[in-house]
Structure formats: C-alpha cells, structure tokens
Amino acid sequence: MSEKTMAVNESLEAVNPENTAIEAQTTKYMIGISDGLRYGIDAEQVETILTDHTITHMPCVPEYVRGIVNLRGQIMPVIDLRLRLGKPPKDDCIIMVVNVESEAISILVDSVEKMVDVPKSAILPMPTQSHQKLVSGMCSLPEGGTLLILDCDLLLHG
Amino acid sequence: MGSGNDSILDMYLYETNTLLEQLDGILLASEQADTFSQDSVNEIFRIMHTVKGSSAMMEFNSLMTIAHRIEDLFFIIREKTIDVVPESLRPELFDMIFQAVDFFRGEIEKVENGDPLSTSIDSIVDKINSLIDKIQSGANGGAGGEQAAAKEDAAAPEPEAGPSPEPVNKEYPFGILVFFDEGSGMENLRAFMLLNGLRDYCQDFISFPENVENDSSTSDIIADQGFLVWFKNKDERDSSIEAVKTAGSVRSYQPVDAKQEQPKAEPAAPAPAPAPQAAAAAPAPQTSAEPAPQAKAPAAQHQKESLISVNLSKLDQLMAVVSEIVITESMVTSSPDLKGLRLDNFTKSARDLRKLTDDLQDVSMSLRMVPVSSTFQKMNRIVRDMSKKLNRPARLVLVGEDTEVDKTIVDGISDPIMHIVRNSMDHGLEEHQSERIAAGKDPVGEIVLSARHTGSEVIIEIKDDGRGADSQAILNKAIRQGLAYPDQEYSQKEILNFMMMPGFSTNTEVTEYSGRGVGLDVVKKNVAEVGGTVTLTSEFGKGMTTTLKIPLTMAIMDGMEVSVGDTLFTIPINSIISSLKVTEADIIYDPARGEMTKQRDNYYPVLRAKDLFQIEGGRDNIEEGILIWVESGEQSYCLFVDELLGEQQIVVKPLPAYINSFNVKNYGISGCSILGDGSISLILDMANVYPGNTQGAY
Numbered sequence: 001m002s003e004k005t006m007a008v009n010e011s012l013e014a015v016n017p018e019n020t021a022i023e024a025q026t027t028k029y030m031i032g033i034s035d036g037l038r039y040g041i042d043a044e045q046v047e048t049i050l051t052d053h054t055i056t057h058m059p060c061v062p063e064y065v066r067g068i069v070n071l072r073g074q075i076m077p078v079i080d081l082r083l084r085l086g087k088p089p090k091d092d093c094i095i096m097v098v099n100v101e102s103e104a105i106s107i108l109v110d111s112v113e114k115m116v117d118v119p120k121s122a123i124l125p126m127p128t129q130s131h132q133k134l135v136s137g138m139c140s141l142p143e144g145g146t147l148l149i150l151d152c153d154l155l156l157h158g
Numbered sequence: 159m160g161s162g163n164d165s166i167l168d169m170y171l172y173e174t175n176t177l178l179e180q181l182d183g184i185l186l187a188s189e190q191a192d193t194f195s196q197d198s199v200n201e202i203f204r205i206m207h208t209v210k211g212s213s214a215m216m217e218f219n220s221l222m223t224i225a226h227r228i229e230d231l232f233f234i235i236r237e238k239t240i241d242v243v244p245e246s247l248r249p250e251l252f253d254m255i256f257q258a259v260d261f262f263r264g265e266i267e268k269v270e271n272g273d274p275l276s277t278s279i280d281s282i283v284d285k286i287n288s289l290i291d292k293i294q295s296g297a298n299g300g301a302g303g304e305q306a307a308a309k310e311d312a313a314a315p316e317p318e319a320g321p322s323p324e325p326v327n328k329e330y331p332f333g334i335l336v337f338f339d340e341g342s343g344m345e346n347l348r349a350f351m352l353l354n355g356l357r358d359y360c361q362d363f364i365s366f367p368e369n370v371e372n373d374s375s376t377s378d379i380i381a382d383q384g385f386l387v388w389f390k391n392k393d394e395r396d397s398s399i400e401a402v403k404t405a406g407s408v409r410s411y412q413p414v415d416a417k418q419e420q421p422k423a424e425p426a427a428p429a430p431a432p433a434p435q436a437a438a439a440a441p442a443p444q445t446s447a448e449p450a451p452q453a454k455a456p457a458a459q460h461q462k463e464s465l466i467s468v469n470l471s472k473l474d475q476l477m478a479v480v481s482e483i484v485i486t487e488s489m490v491t492s493s494p495d496l497k498g499l500r501l502d503n504f505t506k507s508a509r510d511l512r513k514l515t516d517d518l519q520d521v522s523m524s525l526r527m528v529p530v531s532s533t534f535q536k537m538n539r540i541v542r543d544m545s546k547k548l549n550r551p552a553r554l555v556l557v558g559e560d561t562e563v564d565k566t567i568v569d570g571i572s573d574p575i576m577h578i579v580r581n582s583m584d585h586g587l588e589e590h591q592s593e594r595i596a597a598g599k600d601p602v603g604e605i606v607l608s609a610r611h612t613g614s615e616v617i618i619e620i621k622d623d624g625r626g627a628d629s630q631a632i633l634n635k636a637i638r639q640g641l642a643y644p645d646q647e648y649s650q651k652e653i654l655n656f657m658m659m660p661g662f663s664t665n666t667e668v669t670e671y672s673g674r675g676v677g678l679d680v681v682k683k684n685v686a687e688v689g690g691t692v693t694l695t696s697e698f699g700k701g702m703t704t705t706l707k708i709p710l711t712m713a714i715m716d717g718m719e720v721s722v723g724d725t726l727f728t729i730p731i732n733s734i735i736s737s738l739k740v741t742e743a744d745i746i747y748d749p750a751r752g753e754m755t756k757q758r759d760n761y762y763p764v765l766r767a768k769d770l771f772q773i774e775g776g777r778d779n780i781e782e783g784i785l786i787w788v789e790s791g792e793q794s795y796c797l798f799v800d801e802l803l804g805e806q807q808i809v810v811k812p813l814p815a816y817i818n819s820f821n822v823k824n825y826g827i828s829g830c831s832i833l834g835d836g837s838i839s840l841i842l843d844m845a846n847v848y849p850g851n852t853q854g855a856y
Contacts, residue, residue, distance in 0.1 A: 054836075054837060056725070056726075056830075056837065056838040056840075057724065057725050057773070058817060058822070058827075058840075059725070059770075059771030059772055059773060059822075059825070059827070059840075060771065060772075060820065060821075060822045060825040060827065061817060061820045061822060062820065065816075065817070065820070068813070068814065068817065068830065068838055069838075070832050070836060070837075070838050072482075073478075073481075073482045073485070073832065075811055075812075075813065075814055075830055075832075075838065076814055077814045077816045077817045103814065103815055103816060104814075105814070105816055156816060
C-alpha cells in the first residue's frame with residue numbers, strides 16, 4: 001500500500017512542485033461506515049462501489065466470506081466487514097470493490113460516506129492493547145469523529 | 159531484457175523448433191527407406207543452414223558449430239549423391255543426425271528455460287568429423303567403409319570422464335560409473351530410479367551425487383561426469399550391474415574401483431542392430447529420389463504459407479472476450495425488462511444474433527485446437543530409439559492423428575503419452591522375439607497409438623501386444639508395498655489401479671514381477687491436471703491398453719445445472735449416469751442413519767447437497783427433489799438436489815484466489831461459471847464432493 005501512496009505523491013509532485021511539502025504528506029481515504037464506525041480505505045485501492053448486487057452464496061468458507069459476485073465477468077469474493085470484525089450482520093449493504101495485491105475483492109459495508117484527505121502526520125498508531133487487528137492506524141477527522149484506517153492486506157491474510 | 163529482444167528470441171525458438179520437427183520427419187521417412195533422396199538431402203542442408211545462421215545471430219555458438227558441421231556433411235552428400243555413403247555407414251549416419259537433433263532440442267529447451275547452454279559439444283563434433291572423414295575416405299578408397307565403421311564402434315564408448323573418480327567414503331570402495339543417454343533429461347530422476355532398482359539386489363550403497371531425488375541441479379553433474387554408485391564389496395557391485403544393465407536410458411556403465419586401478423570397461427550398450435524391416439526393404443541405392451517423400455514435401459510447403467503463428471495469450475484473451483459476449487448477449491435478450499412485450503422484430507434479430515455469437519464462439523474455440531499429430535509423431539522417435547537399443551523390433555501404428563485438442567491439453571498430455579509408450583516398449587513387449595513367436599504373435603511388436611473424439615472428450619489409447627500385466631504379480635507387489643491388504647479380494651480393475659498409485663514402483667528395473675509401474679502415478683497426475691482420467695486394461699499374455707480420457711477443452715464444458723435452495727451448481731455431464739425420482743420407500747438407512755438407494759442391483763450412498771454444503775433453504779423431503787446418480791473416479795453415489803434446471807454449455811472460470819485459499823477445491827468446488835442471466839453457478843468436481851475422499855468434509 002505504501003508503494004501506491006508514494007506513487008500518488010510523486011505524480012502530485014510532478015504536477016505541483018511548489019506544494020510538495022504539503023501534498024506529499026496527505027493520503028486520500030474513502031470512508032465506509034460499518035456498525036457505526038468509520039473505516040478509511042486508501043482511495044487508490046478502491047475500484048468501484050456497487051449497490052444492489054446479487055451475492056452468490058459460497059459454501060465451505062468462513063462465515064464472513066459472504067460469497068462471490070460477478071462484476072462484468074470478473075468473479076470476486078465478498079467479505080462482510082461486520083462479520084469479519086465479529087459484529088452482527090445487516091441486510092442492505094454496499095459493496096466496495098478494492099484492489100489488494102492485484103486481486104479484486106469486495107468489502108461489504110453499511111454505507112459509504114465520502115473521501116477525505118488525511119495528512120500522514122495525523123495518523124496515529126492504534127493503542128497496542130486494542131483488539132482491532134485489521135486497523136493499521138487511526139486519526140481524528142476535522143468535522144469530528146474518528147477514522148480507523150483499514151489495512152486491506154490484513155483483511156485478506158490476517 | 160527488452161521486449162524487442164524477447165520477440166526475436168521467441169521467433170528463433172519457434173522457427174528452430176519447427177525446423178527440427180521437419181527434420182525429424184524427414185529423417186524417419188529416410189531411415190525407413192534406408193537412404194536419403196536428393197530432395198531430403200537438399201532439405202536437410204537447407205534446414206541446417208538456417209539453424210546455423212540464426213544460431214550464429216543469437217550467439218548460440220555450440221548450436222552453430224554443430225549445425226555447421228552437419229551442413230558440411232550434407233554438402234558432401236549433396237554434391238556426390240547419397241551413393242557416397244556406403245551402406246554400412248548409413249545406420250551410423252542416421253544415428254548421428256538423430257543424436258544431433260536431440261542435442262538441438264535439448265539446447266533449445268535450455269534456451270527456453272533460460273538455462274546456460276552446455277559447452278561440451280566435442281563428442282558430437284568429433285563424431286560428425288570422423289563420419290565426414292570416413293565418407294570422404296570411403297569415396298576415395300572405395301571399400302574402406304566397413305573397416306571405418308568398426309573403428310567408429312570401438313571409439314563409441316564415451317570419452318573418459320576426466321580424472322578417475324574418488325570414492326566418497328573409503329568404506330565403499332567398489333563403484334559403478336553410469337552414463338545416461340545424452341540429452342535424456344531429468345538425469346537426477348533417472349539416477350533415483352536406478353537406485354531404487356538397485357535396492358532389489360543390494361541394500362548397502364552410497365551414491366554420488368547424493369540426494370538426486372530432490373535436487374535437480376545434480377542433473378548437470380550426472381550428465382557431465384556420470385553417476386557414481388559405491389558398494390562395500392565386489393560381489394554386491396557385480397550383482398548390481400545386472401540392474402544397471404536393464405535400467406532405462408543407460409547409455410554406458412563401467413565398474414570403477416577405488417585405489418587399485420583396473421578399468422575393465424565392459425562393452426556399452428549392444429551394438430545397434432539395424433531395424434530388420436528397414437534392412438530387408440532397403441532398395442538398391444539409386445540416385446533417383448523416392449516418390450513418397452518427394453510428393454510429401456511440396457504439399458507440406460504449400461500448407462505452410464497459409465499459416466500464421468499467434469501468441470497463445472492473445473487467443474486466451476479472445477476466448478475471454480467471446481465468452482463475455484455470449485453471456486452479455488443472453489443477458490440482453492432475456493432481460494426481465496422485455497417480459498410480456500410482443501417484439502417480433504426484436505425477437506427475430508435476437509435469434510440471428512444468437513446464431514452469430516454461437517458461430518463466433520465455435521470459431522474462436524477452434525483456433526485453440528491443434529491436431530495431436532505432432533505429439534504422436536514424436537513417439538515414432540521413441541519407439542525407433544528404444545527398439546534399437548533394446549533390440550526389440552517394434553512398429554508404431556498411429557490412428558486418428560488429425561484429432562484436434564485444445565493446445566494446452568496437447569502440451570499437457572505429451573509427457574504422459576511418452577511415458578506410457580516407453581513403458582510399453584520397455585516392459586510391455588517381450589524381451590526376445592522367440593517369446594513372441596512361441597506365443598504365436600507377429601515377431602515384430604506393435605504399439606497402436608490412437609486418438610478419437612466422443613462428444614466432449616478425446617480418447618487416446620496406447621495399446622501394445624506384449625506380455626500384458628500379470629495381475630497376481632502386481633497384487634503381490636502392492637501387498638509388499640503396503641498398498642493392498644493380503645486378505646482382501648480385489649477385482650482385476652482394482653489390481654491394475656495399484657500400478658497408478660504413488661509408491662507402487664518408481665524403479666526401472668525389469669524383473670519378472672516388477673511389471674510396469676514406472677511412474678504411472680505421475681502419468682495419472684499429469685493427465686488429471688488437464689482434467690482427464692487414465693484407465694488400464696490388460697489381458698495377461700495378450701497385451702495392455704492404457705486409455706486417456708481427456709476433455710476437449712478445459713475452458714468450456716457441458717454441465718447440468720441444478721439448484722439447491724438459492725444456490726446453483728453445475729455438475730459435469732460426463733460424471734452423470736442418470737437422474738432419478740425416488741420415493742421414501744426407495745431409501746434404505748444404514749445404522750448411522752446414512753441413506754442409500756438401490757440402483758441396478760447395487761447400493762449407492764445418497765448425499766444431500768444441502769447438508770454437504772450447509773445451504774439454507776432447499777428441500778428436505780426426498781420425494782420433492784431429485785437424485786442425480788454420478789460416477790467420478792472411483793466413486794459412484796447419488797447426490798440429492800432440489801431441481802434440475804437443464805443441460806448447458808458453460809465457460810469455466812476459476813474461483814478467486816482468496817476463495818481458493820480456503821481449500822474449497824477439497825470440498826468439490828472446482829470453479830464457477832456465469833449463466834445467461836448473470837448469476838453464478840458453482841462447478842462441482844464430483845470426485846471430491848464425496849466426503850470419503852477428503853478429510854473433514856462433514
């Protein structure tokens with residue numbers, strides 16, 4: 001993920017050399033809400049957002065893998081963020097399609113809020129005693145509230 | 159490495175491979191006739207010239223040198239006609255060129271894999287040079303041929319392998335130095351098989367290099383310096399020589415003793431006996447060309463011009479797009495928005511579109527189809543070489559070479575077929591012609607290699623008329639290897655299947671009982687990788703038939719769509735025997751409440767897909783749903799599903815890697831496919847669905 005972030009920064013530098021000092025420090029995150037918590041996913045990784053899509057149930061996999069979806073011929077696994085984090089499931093959900101290690105996966109969230117620019121320096125590490133294994137950092141949002149940075153690699157392999 | 163360079167290399171590999179294949183064909187035809195027609199000579203000269211030129215351009219010097227020398231040789235033959243080569247030298251000439259072709263192949267393969275090329279080409283160059291000398295002296299001196307041939311034979315044993323080998327361990331002073339056939343490949347595995355063979359004679363030995371089984375880098379050492387086996391005492395060594403003698407692919411061997419130097423090199427492989435039928439049919443060396451090869455050549459050339467070579471990945475891309483079009487088309491035409499509307503024109507156009515997309519799909523599929531002939535032709539070489547080496551006259555009959563199979567499948571089955579043909583030659587055919595004559599068979603052994611289509615499958619049969627499998631001996635061996643239980647009854651089919659089990663036999667030694675299990679488990683595995691199955695049938699004394707059943711293509715298959723609750727499954731048509739409606743009374747329960755049903759005088763377990771895959775919804779009453787009686791591999795059982803939705807041709811898509819990481823394949827879900835309405839159906843691999851086949855499916 002860090003590589004991709006750097007790539008963004010580099011391209012920004014090229015476009016806008018004066019602002020590098022500020023631009024290089026921020027990352028765009030897309031905010032998805034799941035069970036009242038705001039999760040930020042690196043916007044570079046988000047491919048698309050789907051509403052109203054049929055999920056085909058997949059047997060023999062953990063419960064949090066809700067199944068597979070067909071997006072224009074591409075078959076993707078669907079991971080329910082609620083179930084993954086041990087929360088009760090919810091019926092009407094939104095699918096965020098995310099690219100992780102060149103594999104497309106889709107993440108089920110309650111809703112998608114907006115994009116935010118977060119300065120790198122504002123992202124703080126999670127307290128070590130926290131049990132949120134999929135979150136790599138957190139930060140406060142300007143309009144109030146807290147953003148948890150979701151680590152998609154951990155989501156796949158954790 | 160730039161892509162420009164890569165594409166030049168690709169071109170080079172493609173061109174050289176094509177030329178070598180052409181060369182092989184010419185050589186085999188010429189050897190049959192025991193002479194070269196002027197046309198073939200010209201053709202070989204031209205091929206060698208091209209190989210020389212392009213190899214020089216790519217700076218593959220070893221290839222260039224050898225091609226150059228062969229070109230020289232054929233220059234002489236071209237100038238002075240084939241008469242210049244006395245009859246007695248011809249087998250040698252053929253052997254030499256075949257050897258050179260093998261060398262080229264081996265090197266090209268190394269180039270393909272990015273391995274360094276071998277630099278030790280002296281032995282081949284020397285052979286060519288000495289042959290040129292002999293031909294030239296023969297041309298001048300007339301009757302010098304016979305003598306020269308004898309001299310060449312004497313010089314045939316390989317050049318000394320450098321310094322006299324030192325034993326790895328002083329306790330094992332008696333060694334055997336084994337050389338495998340040049341360019342035979344996988345030397346380390348051959349060495350491993352040899353060691354296994356030796357175990358039947360003697361248990362206590364060490365080898366150099368060690369660890370041949372797992373370390374493929376030892377291949378090169380073995381190829382260059384030979385493979386050394388050391389024994390504790392001389393008797394063990396001497397008795398083990400028997401095993402070495404009979405092992406496959408051994409070119410030469412010699413006992414070596416530590417310290418006390420006494421290199422009593424035994425003669426290497428028996429002097430190559432010319433194939434009798436070829437000798438009998440040898441025409442007087444006329445300068446006029448044989449009509450057969452001549453007529454063939456122009457046709458082949460003509461065919462070539464209408465061909466272009468396309469990168470396989472582009473075809474894959476095309477296939478992917480076409481299958482998307484087919485799906486999208488049916489999504490459009492069966493769109494729910496159209497329900498209830500009367501659209502005559504639309505319906506008519508939709509029908510036309512359907513027909514066109516079907517055609518498009520057929521055409522794009524056929525692009526990937528190649529005839530099996532090139533794979534089959536290669537077997538000619540193997541049969542020829544082995545029949546010479548083992549001194550067992552044999553002929554290979556090819557049937558249905560034009561049968562077309564998906565390109566990836568052709569590549570996948572080439573090795574298994576080679577393996578089976580080798581087995582047939584090595585262990586299937588009788589060792590001595592007298593045995594065949596005594597059994598009332600044609601003294602010349604016959605191996606029939608045939609291919610034919612049956613709907614969605616290709617059936618490839620390798621049939622020999624040799625000894626056949628001795629089922630008692632196989633069973634005994636299976637028991638010894640711990641694969642079978644001594645007090646259990648086995649059917650003939652089950653016994654033959656033991657030969658395909660891993661660990662049944664990995665050795666190449668030929669004893670009365672070893673039968674022929676050489677790596678058949680590997681064959682089975684390779685064929686399974688392309689979705690096929692292997693079956694063996696044999697009648698003792700009459701021969702053996704190995705049948706490979708392979709799907710035409712892996713990308714598209716015929717499946718039966720079934721539903722369980724909301725979930726759709728595709729069951730491959732070829733594993734379905736029939737579908738049955740049953741009543742409660744037809745179900746028999748075993749003490750553990752397992753369900754069974756009786757079909758055609760046999761009891762089969764009933765599995766409920768709903769329970770197997772923990773699907774919510776779906777029917778529980780056995781009378782409401784339907785049983786599908788399936789058979790796959792060893793298993794035969796009935797799967798209970800809600801509904802049959804119909805037969806359909808589907809495009810197989812792999813499951814996402816993330817899903818596969820949960821090992822769903824072990825539960826029988828092998829892939830998925832997108833149906834006309836965009837929904838996804840899961841493809842079942844019936845052999846793995848059966849819980850007895852996997853751990854913890856329940």
